[in-house]
Amino acid sequence: MVLEDLFSVVKTRFNGDQKDEEKKKTDIPKDLMFKCPRCSNVAFMDDFVAIGKICPNCGYHARLSAAERLEVTADKGSFKEFDGGMISKNPIGFDGYPEKQEALRAKTGLKDAVITGEATIHGEKLVLGIMDSNYMMASMGSVVGEKITRAFEYATENKLPIVIFTCSGGARMQEGTISLMQMAKTCAAAQKHSQSGGLYITVMTDPTTGGVTASFASVGDIIIAEPKVLIGFAGRRVIEGTIKQRLPDDFQSAEFLLEHGFADMIVERRRLRRTIAHLIRLHKTDSRETGNGGTHL
């Protein structure tokens, strides 16, 4: 891995526009083939799905819906959802926002961009939050802010660890400054949980950006990222516009984050369940007495 990194050539994207055009030209049946957004490799959809929606060529961990994530994460039948009926209003009277939400609710079966609840992983009890990029790119408005906050508060009250799978395009513009305030609200709740001695693990998935990166996603006690996913604060195009040059392809990747000291580890999807359970066990005060660190997992 390290050797590979040493010799890897940093590709600049001077031909980006041309590449984009080529992409459009390639006619790939979407339901049969998967084209990796990181390495452009094309694989059979069945193969891609069979290995857990991971690019067989470069290992990019593609997006999962909240339901898919829940299925591969929590123990079967253990999830008890919180606040499943919460929906947002249209506080600034944003044109078309309620209609957009209605359409998305019908399409995705979600009420907003996050599900929260209590569950177990390998028998370890925890509070779980899972964001879903299919819903307005998992942007954070009132509902996401409130549900995440309540999840932290529940975890604090019940002395439970909390694990949040983050992905987001940022704060939800359609709710104006109210969505900005959700950043402060969630971080304040995370702080209370932290000060009560609770464990908070963030799992950053594709893509974690903007106001979510600049709030609860970045303040976990332990920050895990899935391989090759996009993680950053500002949008790539915004930065390219500011500095007037193309950015390297690996900019704002999970690996970039690890290199610069903003993530603890990159963990493959198939090892996440075990890793999370292991970490929770390591933070249990009674495991100190028994000395059972759970290495047998």
Add this chain to the structure above:
Amino acid sequence: MNDLTASERLDLIRNKNRPTVRDYIPLLFDDFFELHGDRLYGDDGAVIGGIGYFKGMPVTVIATVKGRNLEENKASNFGMPHPEGYRKALRLAKQAEKFQRPVICLVDTSGAFCGIEAEQRGQGEAIARNLMEFSSLKTPIITVILGEGGSGGALALAVCDELAMLENALYSVISPRGCASILWKDASREKEACNVLKITAEDLTGFGICDHIIEEAVGGAQNGPEQTAENISEYICEALERKMKKSLDELLNERYTKFRKIGEFSEI
């Protein structure tokens, strides 16, 4: 009463004669000592921090600063902080907590800087850390938005006990320019976006985000920096009086609730 639209206010607060933090600090504080650096990486010129007296009381001042001319703007990166600016702010806030000084934050920024180095040094983490730490800082925090309150870059100095805005100040989740380019793929329609986003002091008072509107000199702060500073000073004095007499528990609970209650949703 101010009946300017949000986009007219945007013009006003970008007026090159509008007083900046550098104009206000000597008008608001005595014996101000600037303190530099985040002790981790460097000293960000976009954030000024220091200690001084406010009407005889020692306070910590933290501010994002725009320049009054090109030279000052080069030094202050046009008021757009890098992570080290937010980390300097946090260091000084923690210092204020230690010495039991209230913190006065003055905000005027179009946002946190977006660039390669900002990403390498963790712009997101720096802002997030401030939100988290300021929420439980054991000393009163008063924030005044003087002009532009640009998204997370402003919020990083605005987790506070009371938030006031100058009457023409704006506070938004996204720059009007950014909003226009997303909505209509046309950044030049920023004025329209400005009016859509509901970002004036009056709008935000309605949402429970802004606690107090500070009057500017007639026609805008540029017409009377001294008068405007006088109004800011009067407000800070009252706000500190309200907050200093509270017990620490009360202060922190109310700060938590101030943000906790913001959100518009229904449950079915």
